[in-house]
Amino acid sequence: MTVASSEILHGMLDLMILKSLDAMGPLHGHGIAKRLEQVSDGSLQVNPGTIYASLLRLLQRRWIAAAWGTSENNRRAKFYRITPTGQKQLAAEARQWTEAAGLMNRLLDLPERS
Numbered sequence: 001m002t003v004a005s006s007e008i009l010h011g012m013l014d015l016m017i018l019k020s021l022d023a024m025g026p027l028h029g030h031g032i033a034k035r036l037e038q039v040s041d042g043s044l045q046v047n048p049g050t051i052y053a054s055l056l057r058l059l060q061r062r063w064i065a066a067a068w069g070t071s072e073n074n075r076r077a078k079f080y081r082i083t084p085t086g087q088k089q090l091a092a093e094a095r096q097w098t099e100a101a102g103l104m105n106r107l108l109d110l111p112e113r114s
Contacts, residue, residue: 013046013054015097018063018090021082026069028077029055055080063089 020035021027027035029051036044058064063086071077082090 011093013050014058014063015090015093017051017054017058017080018082018086018093021064021080022087022090026067026079026081028069028071028079030077031071032080058086061089062086 016036017032020032020039024031024035029048032055033046033048033051036046055064055066058080059066062083064080065083066078066080069077069079
């Protein structure tokens with residue numbers, strides 16, 4: 001199942017980007033998109049415009065920072081890294097997602113009426 005980028009909730013994509021940067025260290029936008037595709041076994045393909053809109057939102061909130069560098073193919077690229085504020089936000093949002101997933105699992109496990 002492929003998830004279209006328009007179907008991804010902004011907060012969900014922001015959380016995925018924060019987690020990718022936390023786990024992998026600094027990445028450029030294309031690297032983030034590739035990482036999300038790898039982790040999802042190809043079921044999540046996000047177009048670059050969606051990634052960069054999320055990165056801009058995260059920069060404005062100061063959850064990530066950016067610096068210019070050289071990519072693996074020797075091209076100039078902007079690399080993003082998670083900030084301490086972003087790490088706190090990541091921890092808080094991860095707790096919320098875990099709680100929400102637990103609630104949903106309990107509701108889905110309710111027996112059906114006969």
